[in-house]
Amino acid sequence: MSAQDDTAGVLPPERPPRPWPWEHGRWRGLLLQAVVLAAVVGLLAWFAANAWSELRTFGYGFMDNTAGFEISFKLTDYTRESSYWDVLRIGLLNTLLVAGLGIVLATILGFVVGIARLSPNWIVSRLAASYVEFVRNVPLLLWILFFYLALLPTLPPTKQAISLGDALFLSNRGLFVPKLHWGDGAWTILAGLAAGLAAAMLLTRWARARQQATGKRPPDLLMGAAAAVGLPVLAFVAAGMPVTLEFPELKGFNFRGGLAIQPELVALVLALTIYTATYIAEIVRSGIEGVSKGQSEAASALGLSRGQRLRLVVIPQAMRIIIPPLTSQYLNLTKNSSLATAIAYPDIVAVFAGTALAQAGREIEILGLTAAIYLTLSLLTSLVMNLYNRRTQIRER
Amino acid sequence: MSDASLQREPPDRPWSALAVEWLREHLFSSWTNILLTILSIAFIAAVVPPALDWAVFSAVWSGETREACLGEGKGACWPYIAGRGGQLIYGFYDAVERWRVDIVYVVGAIGIAWLMIPRLPGKLWVGLAMVFAFPLLVYVLLSGGLFGLPIVPSSKWGGLLLTLIISLTGIVVSLPLGILLALGRQSELPVIRWLSIGFIEFVRGVPLIMILFMASNLMPLFLPSGWNPDKLLRALVAISLFSSAYMAEIVRGGLAAIPKGQREAAAALGLGYWRTTLLITMPQALKISLPSIVSSCISLFKDTSLISIMGFFDFLQVIKAGNSDPAWSTPNTAFTGYLFAALVYFAFCFGMSRYSAYLERTVGGGKVGTGKA
Numbered sequence: 001m002s003a004q005d006d007t008a009g010v011l012p013p014e015r016p017p018r019p020w021p022w023e024h025g026r027w028r029g030l031l032l033q034a035v036v037l038a039a040v041v042g043l044l045a046w047f048a049a050n051a052w053s054e055l056r057t058f059g060y061g062f063m064d065n066t067a068g069f070e071i072s073f074k075l076t077d078y079t080r081e082s083s084y085w086d087v088l089r090i091g092l093l094n095t096l097l098v099a100g101l102g103i104v105l106a107t108i109l110g111f112v113v114g115i116a117r118l119s120p121n122w123i124v125s126r127l128a129a130s131y132v133e134f135v136r137n138v139p140l141l142l143w144i145l146f147f148y149l150a151l152l153p154t155l156p157p158t159k160q161a162i163s164l165g166d167a168l169f170l171s172n173r174g175l176f177v178p179k180l181h182w183g184d185g186a187w188t189i190l191a192g193l194a195a196g197l198a199a200a201m202l203l204t205r206w207a208r209a210r211q212q213a214t215g216k217r218p219p220d221l222l223m224g225a226a227a228a229v230g231l232p233v234l235a236f237v238a239a240g241m242p243v244t245l246e247f248p249e250l251k252g253f254n255f256r257g258g259l260a261i262q263p264e265l266v267a268l269v270l271a272l273t274i275y276t277a278t279y280i281a282e283i284v285r286s287g288i289e290g291v292s293k294g295q296s297e298a299a300s301a302l303g304l305s306r307g308q309r310l311r312l313v314v315i316p317q318a319m320r321i322i323i324p325p326l327t328s329q330y331l332n333l334t335k336n337s338s339l340a341t342a343i344a345y346p347d348i349v350a351v352f353a354g355t356a357l358a359q360a361g362r363e364i365e366i367l368g369l370t371a372a373i374y375l376t377l378s379l380l381t382s383l384v385m386n387l388y389n390r391r392t393q394i395r396e397r
Numbered sequence: 398m399s400d401a402s403l404q405r406e407p408p409d410r411p412w413s414a415l416a417v418e419w420l421r422e423h424l425f426s427s428w429t430n431i432l433l434t435i436l437s438i439a440f441i442a443a444v445v446p447p448a449l450d451w452a453v454f455s456a457v458w459s460g461e462t463r464e465a466c467l468g469e470g471k472g473a474c475w476p477y478i479a480g481r482g483g484q485l486i487y488g489f490y491d492a493v494e495r496w497r498v499d500i501v502y503v504v505g506a507i508g509i510a511w512l513m514i515p516r517l518p519g520k521l522w523v524g525l526a527m528v529f530a531f532p533l534l535v536y537v538l539l540s541g542g543l544f545g546l547p548i549v550p551s552s553k554w555g556g557l558l559l560t561l562i563i564s565l566t567g568i569v570v571s572l573p574l575g576i577l578l579a580l581g582r583q584s585e586l587p588v589i590r591w592l593s594i595g596f597i598e599f600v601r602g603v604p605l606i607m608i609l610f611m612a613s614n615l616m617p618l619f620l621p622s623g624w625n626p627d628k629l630l631r632a633l634v635a636i637s638l639f640s641s642a643y644m645a646e647i648v649r650g651g652l653a654a655i656p657k658g659q660r661e662a663a664a665a666l667g668l669g670y671w672r673t674t675l676l677i678t679m680p681q682a683l684k685i686s687l688p689s690i691v692s693s694c695i696s697l698f699k700d701t702s703l704i705s706i707m708g709f710f711d712f713l714q715v716i717k718a719g720n721s722d723p724a725w726s727t728p729n730t731a732f733t734g735y736l737f738a739a740l741v742y743f744a745f746c747f748g749m750s751r752y753s754a755y756l757e758r759t760v761g762g763g764k765v766g767t768g769k770a
Contacts, residue, residue: 029586032586032589033586033588033589036588036589036592037588040592047619047620048619050618050619050620050622051618051619054618119433120422120423120426120430121423121424121426121430121433121434121437122424123433123434123437124433124434124437127437127440127441133747134743137695137699137746137747137750138699138742138743138746139699139702139713139742140699141702141703141705141713142702142735142738142739142742145717145735149717149720149731149735150731150735153731154728335604336604338604338606338607339606341606341706342705342706349604349606349607349610353610357610363615363618364615364618367607367610367611367614367615370607371602371603371607371611374602374603374604374607375598375599375602375603377602378598378602379602
């Protein structure tokens with residue numbers, strides 16, 4: 001257009017100045033990483049130097065020593081002469097016991113409350129909502145202390161224990177239930193149970209094949225349940241009834257025999273259950289609400305009742321949304337069971353990271369091992385979770 | 398066809414007919430529903446009147462000693478709470494010095510209220526003052542030692558004061574730390590990513606009690622022998638680190654929800670990493686994750702009750718200790734104490750969650766990434 005433009009084209013193009021290494025993205029990244037790494041390593045080295053006198057003697061040899069203290073609640077053998085390894089085993093079992101009981105009960109309660117919140121019945125849904133709002137906004141520790149220090153002491157003393165058919169006794173000393181005695185040949189029952197479960201699984205597979213072929217499904221659930229219950233019972237009778245029940249009996253000031261469930265355990269499980277159930281209820285509710293409305297409309301167009309719609313159409317799809325956060329609630333419950341320390345229920349933290357630590361010193365070894373156990377539990381859970389997620393992901397069409 | 402023709406309700410129906418229809422639809426739509434209604438009403442009738450009677454109508458409201466609360470048919474023992482009021486609010490803070498705590502409460506309440514009421518101006522300055530100047534004021538006022546104020550050691554702080562100090566510190570520290578950790582976890586630089594992942598997963602995999610045990614047992618070992626940091630400081634570090642790992646995962650969830658186009662558009666405009674993060678992705682991510690951030694703050698507030706494990710007398714612990722005080726020993730003392738504690742915790746937590754719902758409606762209501770946000 002003009003002469004000036006032409007001459008501009010002739011001039012050598014102006015190159016931007018070469019960036020300094022730290023202005024260049026890649027170099028800057030490397031530099032930043034090197035600085036951060038050096039800082040972290042330096043910090044760790046500084047920590048190690050400070051704790052050198054402790055770290056020099058690091059080792060788990062002391063775990064073979066005799067612990068020398070009694071544990072108030074144990075599922076397997078433990079005496080004053082047992083080692084610290086046994087303390088760890090008892091504590092871990094107690095943690096797993098609380099977590100297992102809590103998970104089962106909280107899941108049941110949580111599903112009931114979550115579904116109740118979505119009930120078309122206004123009073124039921126308001127009741128469920130009030131329960132969730134009140135219980136979850138109060139600290140778990142308060143619930144544990146409330147059950148243990150306020151509610152359970154109001155139960156009658158041992159002499160006037162509330163009894164259920166002379167088998168279960170509830171008093172301020174805890175819950176007493178019949179104990180199973182495993183005699184010789186008791187393994188046949190377990191074998192029967194395994195065979196029954198295998199038969200039930202085969203039945204389900206066969207029933208599914210029949211349904212595909214004929215459109216009619218044989219009553220596989222019923223037959224499977226019969227196999228799973230019947231075979232162990234058969235084995236039990238055939239082996240000469242090797243398992244007997246030992247009932248608790250009132251002798252003097254306390255119960256003898258049977259299995260004594262401490263008030264600490266009762267309070268802890270109760271508190272963990274009602275507290276975690278509120279979170280599970282919210283997960284269930286949002287899971288069910290997350291299933292598109294067309295699904296349940298289509299189901300009702302096919303003539304399914306509300307119960308059938310929930311059971312056959314909505315919940316199976318909602319489970320995909322529910323399961324991942326549900327698992328993390330299970331993990332939370334397991335971690336929260338460490339609040340046992342506050343009421344001296346001998347879980348792993350109370351008895352191993354607490355009593356054993358106070359007695360043996362060895363802070364680094366004991367706390368490290370306890371943390372490693374919790375981490376293993378969470379890593380295992382998230383591993384299983386990822387596998388599950390991969391299996392159930394919706395395959396987009 | 399207009400929408401009006403789809404409306405089922407003619408507007409001129411009497412309210413009684415509407416009420417009957419509502420009842421029929423919500424309470425008596427089927428036999429199971431009727432049964433559920435009857436059962437629920439029976440449950441409410443069995444639980445609510447006795448509970449109300451115990452807590453209000455038969456409760457003892459005045460009196461000086463435990464004798465006032467003894468006797469048949471008496472309910473909650475409220476004079477016990479009144480008698481403990483000082484300890485619940487101030488802990489074991491020296492009585493003559495309590496005005497210092499009062500100043501902290503008043504300034505804190507004004508500052509937080511200022512930040513929470515949307516209409517008030519100058520949010521940025523008040524916010525900065527609350528984050529930087531206020532903690533300094535709290536520290537100087539409460540510890541003393543300066544300006545001729547007598548020293549009050551942190552072992553004497555307690556009650557609601559301690560609970561609030563720990564939760565506010567935890568919230569103020571964990572949010573920025575959590576944001577940094579979330580960015581670290583999303584980073585393309587492997588060293589930073591793996592360090593962030595390691596920290597977050599370690600903290601989240603371990604119960605808070607373990608972290609507190611480590612703060613009280615391990616931290617002194619790993620520091621030079623002369624240092625011996627204050628126990629409260631150790632608890633604050635532990636709680637803040639714990640909470641920041643959870644905050645990091647929340648912020649990461651928010652970041653993951655930002656459409657890729659936002660980042661690409663920012664790159665097309667020539668914005669670098671930090672400007673993209675500060676101006677484009679992080680504001681939107683924080684807005685999306687606001688409900689989760691608030692619920693994490695609520696969890697933190699409840700979790701502060703665990704510091705009693707380290708021997709502190711926080712609000713819950715003051716109640717627990719008071720319940721076993723022989724001077725107020727009555728059959729109703731423990732119930733009254735825990736009910737009161739539950740109501741206080743509930744008021745704080747429920748208040749926070751309502752406020753978050755309100756914010757969601759007003760501020761964070763817009764959809765992210767549509768240009769309308």
